[in-house]
Amino acid sequence: MELLEYQVKEWFGKIGIPVLPSQRINHPTDLKRLKISYPVVLKSQVYGGGRAQAGGVKFVETTIDAIATAHNIFNLPISGELPEVLLAEAKYEADQEFYLGVVLDSAVCRPVLLGCTEADVEWESAGDKMQHVVVEQEFSPFYARRLALKMGLHGVLMQSVSAVVEKMYRLFVEQDLDLIEINPLGIKVSGEVMALNGSVNVNERAIRRHPDIAEIAKKNINRYTSSETIRNLGDWDGIELNGKIGILGNGAGSVMATLDLVANAGGKPGVCINLRHASPIETSITTFSSRLEEALKNLAADKSIQVILINFLSSIAQTEDAIEVIENFIQQHKNEIKPQFSRSNGNKNRRDGQSPYLVVRLAGSEFNEARKHLTKLQTQSDTLIVLENLDEAVAKAVSLAKPTTYKKLSLNS
Amino acid sequence: MELLEYQVKEWFGKIGIPVLPSQRINHPTDLKRLKISYPVVLKSQVYGGGRAQAGGVKFVETTIDAIATAHNIFNLPISGELPEVLLAEAKYEADQEFYLGVVLDSAVCRPVLLGCTEADVEWESAGDKMQHVVVEQEFSPFYARRLALKMGLHGVLMQSVSAVVEKMYRLFVEQDLDLIEINPLGIKVSGEVMALNGSVNVNERAIRRHPDIAEIAKKNINRYTSSETIRNLGDWDGIELNGKIGILGNGAGSVMATLDLVANAGGKPGVCINLRHASPIETSITTFSSRLEEALKNLAADKSIQVILINFLSSIAQTEDAIEVIENFIQQHKNEIKPQFSRSNGNKNRRDGQSPYLVVRLAGSEFNEARKHLTKLQTQSDTLIVLENLDEAVAKAVSLAKPTTYKKLSLNS
Amino acid sequence: MKLTPDSKVIIQGFCEYISATHVAQMKAYGTNLVAGVDPGFGGQELLYSLPVFDLVEQVIERFGVIDTTIICVHPYQVLDAALEAIASGIRQIIIISPGVPPLDMVQLLRKAEATETLVVGPNSPGIIVPGKILLGIQPNEFYTPGPVGILSRSTTLTYEIARELTQAALGQSISVSIGSDAVVGSSFIQWLQILDEDETTQVIVLVGQPGGGREEEAARYIIEAIDKPVVAYIAGTKAPPVQHWRQTGTLAAVVGRDPDFGTAQSKVAALNAVRVPVAERPSQIPELVRKVMR
C-alpha cells in the first residue's frame, strides 16, 4: 500500500530525515493561513507517478496566485484520480539531485539499498548509474556508507547521505515497508541535504501490526472496493482480465494453471481469484467459504462474465461449507432465472438477468460425496456442470462462453 | 538515571502496557479539575523506594479530602526529597500482585528477565521465589513465555503476563535501560493485568542518544550539582568519602589502588575522582585538563579536604595542558594564601582561607620535564610536594593530613 | 535433511491451514508426530490426540531431540515460533502459515543461515515421501511411491501434478513445495541437490510460477550439476505480469538481471535454454516424464 507524500514526509520529519517546512492544504482557502513564506510549491497529493508532468506541481508567489492554482490542482485528475489534499511546501534551490531507495529484493531475500547521483532515472537504463548494496546481515550504518561511497561520494556529503540512508532503513524495518524512496534528495554545495519528495510502499501483510498504518489503510480501502476488491489482492491472489470466463481456485499456482489452460484452449479468462487467502488488508476475519461466497456474488454481478469455472482439488478447509455455498448459489440463481427470463425480452443487455454458467471441477476423495450431490443438482439446473477431469472442465467452460453479440455499445451509440 | 513513576507510566501507556487512568498534579488545586472518578490514589513523585511506608501514598474519596492530602504530601520529604509533582490515579482492586523486571546482568553480559508471583519481595531472600530467564540470543517473545511458565502461570494469565514482559523488554532495549520494573503488577481473577507501579533506570552512557531522556536529564542535573557533581559519576568515576585526603587519578583501578594505599597507611580518603572520563550526563565536551581543573576547584572549595593527592602515571592526553592546570592552581592559591592568612586570625574555621596541600605523584617519561618544572615550583610553595614513588607520595599525603581541631561544631553549639 | 520415518516431529500452532484431518493423516502415514506446542494451552488437553505443551523446550525435556517442526501459528508469530525452535536445537523447520511479513522472513533466514537450519516455506504445504513420511498438509491420496521427485512452489498445483503422475502409474520419490511467497527459506537449488543424490529419485519434475528468479537459478544449476533428467511445468504463462515494484524488470536491470526477470516467460526461456522439457499443461507431464526416463 502506497502512502501520500505528506504522510511520508511526516514520517521523515519524525525520524530526522531533513524535510522542508510544509503545510497540508485541505481546501484552497487554507492558503490564507499559510505559515510558510513565498515562493511556495503546491503539490497534488495523489498516488502513482507522473504528477509533475500532468501539471500537479506548481510554484506560486502570492496568496492570490496560490489560491487560484490550488483550485486548478484540486480539479485536475491525475491518472483518473482527484487529490483530496495538496501539500504546500517551501521552495528549495538544490545544486544537485540524488535518488535514494531501500527495497526488499525477493531474489536474494534481503533488503537492497539503492542510490544514484541523478534523480528521476529511467529505470530501464539505470544499470550503470544506479548503485546498490545488499544488506546481508543485520543492518548497521556501514552498509549505508558503503552505498554512499559506491555512489562516488566523499567527506561530509558521504556522511550526510549515508545518515539519510540509515534513517530510511530504520523506517523500512520499523514500518514493514516493501519500498522507501527519496526522489529527489536535494543537495547544496554546502553539503546540506533535503528530502524533496518521498514515497513508501507498506507491505500489505504487515499493515495489521501497525495501528497507525491500519488506520490509513481503512480510509484507503475505498480505493479497492466493488469489482476492484477482487483485483490485485496481494501476491497473485487475484488477476483481473477482460474475458468472459471467471476462474476460482485454491492456491495461486492452481489458479494460474487453470487460466493458462483456458487461454490455451482458446477461451478468454476474466477475473481470476485465488480463494486460499483473504486480502491482507481485509479487516474482518474470513473463511474459505466466506471468500467463495463473496467471489461468486461478485462474479455473478459482473455482466461480462458468462462462465464461472471453479477448480477445486481436495485439501480445502471445511469442504462441506464450501459445497453448501455453491449449492446455495445455484439454488438462488435457479430461482432468479425464471422470472428474469420472462422479463428479458427486448432487453439490450444480453446477459442481463441471466446467470452465468457454473462449471465445477471437483477432484479428490474429499469431494466424492459432494460430487455425487452436485451431479444430482446438475440435472435440475440449466447452468451447472460438474466434472472431475480438469482438461474436460476447461474445454466445457470455453465452449459455453459464446461470443458477445454487441461491441462497445456505450461508446458508439 | 531513574525516572519518576509518572514518566515511566507515560512510556508504559505508549508501548501498550496496561496502566490505570491517571493525572499529573502540579499543585493541590489541580485536583479540582480531576478527570478520574473517586476513589483515587495520590502518590508522591520522588526518587527511591519506601514511599508508601513514609506516607507518600494515600487514598482519597472526595475533592476536599484530596486537596488536603495533596497539601500534606507536597510538604512531606521522603528520604530528604520533596515531590515537585503528585500522581493521581484510579484505585485498583487487585486479586493478586506480581513483580516483573528486566535487568542487565554484567556477569553474564546479557539482559535477565525477572518475575515473581509476589510483589515487594525481600531481595535478600528472594532466591527461591524469584524466577529468572537469561536472554541469551536476540530477544523473541518465547523468552517472556519461558519466564511466565517458570513463575508457574498457565493459560490466559501466562499469555497476558508474558505480553507485558515482552513490552518491558522492548522499552528496555529502545530506551537503553539498566533496569525496568513493574512492582506490583495487579492481577484480577478475570486474568486482567495492570501495571500499578513502575520504575526504570536509564543507562547514563546512552542518555545522549535519546533526546527526550536527555531533556529530562538536563532538568535532573540539579540533583547532582555542587559537591555532588563529583560523586557517583557512572561506573566508579568518583567516590565520596568523608576523609581529609582528596584523590585525583587517571583510571578507576589506579584511583582505587591509591585510595587503598591511603587507607592502609592510616589516612582517611575523601572525595576520589577518576579524571579519565567525563560524567556520562555531562552535556558539554570536556578534556582531561578541563576535568582536572574542575576537580581541583571543587576539592579546594571543599573545606574538609586538607590534602589533594594527585597520582598520574604517563599516558595522559595533553600532558602539557594538565601540568599547566596544576601550575595555575598552585600560582592562584599561593597568591590567595598570603592575604588570607593575615585575615585568618581569630577565624574559628581552621581551614578557612588556607589552601589544601597538593601532593603530586608523577611517574613515567612523559612527566620527566613536568616533574623537574614542578619540583622547581615546590621550593617557592608552602603547599606543593612533587614525588615519583607512589608509596612515598601516599605516606606524605597521610602525614600532612592533620587531625581536625573541632568536631561537629554546627550540631553541638 | 532427515526425512526418515523415525525422525521426531512437532507441530507449533494450529491455524486454519492445518486441520484435525491433516494431523490424523500425518499420524496415519506413520510420521512420528510426538507433540503440539501451543502457548497458553500446555497440558490442558490432547489437541488432535497430541500432547500439547506451552514451550518447545518442554517437549524436548520430555521426548528428547526433535528433528522437525511444522509451524502453523499466526503469521505474525511465525518468526518467534521459528526462533524458539532454533533455540531449542531444531534444525528443520516447515512453515505452513501464509502471510508472514517478508521482513520477518529476512530476519529468520539470517538466523537460519547462521545456525545451518533448513527452513521450508512459509506458505508451503510441506514435504511428503510417499509411503514413508508426511511433513505438512499435502494430501497423501494423490501420492504413491515411485521414481519421480516433485519440486514446486505451489500448494494445490503440486497435488494436481502428483495426481496426474499417479493416474499415469508414475509414483513419486518425494514431493516438496518450497512455498509460494516472495521470500522463502530453502531454494530449488538445495532440493535439486538433495534429489540428485537421492537413490529413489530417477526423474525430477520442477513446477514453477511467476515471481523471483528461483526457476532461472534452478535452470543454471541443472545444466551445471544435475545428472538426472528434469521435466518442468511453469504456471502463469498466460497471466498478465503483476508488477511488484522494481522486482520485475526495473530492479532487475539495476542489479544486472534480465528485464524480463520474474515472468513465466523468462522461466520457460531459461529452462528451454538448458533443454529441460517444459510441459504445456499438467496432464502433459507424465508423457514428458516417460520420454526422459527412457
Next chain:
Amino acid sequence: MKLTPDSKVIIQGFCEYISATHVAQMKAYGTNLVAGVDPGFGGQELLYSLPVFDLVEQVIERFGVIDTTIICVHPYQVLDAALEAIASGIRQIIIISPGVPPLDMVQLLRKAEATETLVVGPNSPGIIVPGKILLGIQPNEFYTPGPVGILSRSTTLTYEIARELTQAALGQSISVSIGSDAVVGSSFIQWLQILDEDETTQVIVLVGQPGGGREEEAARYIIEAIDKPVVAYIAGTKAPPVQHWRQTGTLAAVVGRDPDFGTAQSKVAALNAVRVPVAERPSQIPELVRKVMR
C-alpha cells in the same frame, strides 16, 4: 589469538584516547599497522602517517586479510565499527573507546560469539607483548620482555604494576587489560588459558577491581585448570561498595550467587580460597612473584 609481529593491524577511528604518540609508539614497536579507517576522511590525508580509508573493506581490498582492529571511534559508533570489522572478516577486535552503551555490547557479543571473534574491551588499553607487538595504548616504557603475564581490567593500574615488575627486574611476557566496563568481551578465563599455554609466561599476575564476578570465575578456573603460579592484586578493598542496582548482592541472590558478589572483598576471598597470594599494594607484587617462581 594471533599476536605475532607480522599480523596486520588497523585502527578504526581516532578519539581522544588514541593520540599521534600512541600510533607512533605502536609503529616504533614494530606493530604492522597498515591503515586507519575514518569515515569521511578516506584518501584525504595521511593521518599519523597512516593511509586513511572510509571503509574497512577498502583496506582489505588494498592490503588483504586484516588480523586485528583497534577501535577508537565515538562510543555510540563502536557497535557499527565492530560489526563492520566482523563483516570484513576481522576476528580480533580491541576496543579502546570508553562509554559504550552496555546494550550495544550485548548485541556485539552475541555477534562475536556467533562468528568466533575475540573482542577485547571496551575501555581497554589493549595488549602488549613486550619486545614484540603493541596493540593499543599501553605505554611501552614500563615494559621489558620477561616471564610475567599480566591480566587486568584497569588502564593506569596495569602500567603501575608493569612498572613495579620492571623496576624489580621482572620482565613481562604479555600484558592484557580486558577492559574496566561492566560488559566486556574477553574474560579472564580465556586469557588465563592462553597464558597457561604460552611458553614464555612463567607466572601470571591477575589484577582485579570491584564489580561483576570475573575474578571469582578466574579463581575457580585457576584451581581447576591452571598449572602456572598466579599472584593477584585487587584494587578497591577500602572503597565503599558502589551499588549498581541488583548487580551487587540482590540480583546475585536471585540467580544463586553470593550476596557479597561484586565486592573487592568477595574477590580477595575467592582468590584466598584457591591459595592465590593476594598483594596488599602494587609494590608488593614483585616480592610475591619471586616467591611463587622459586
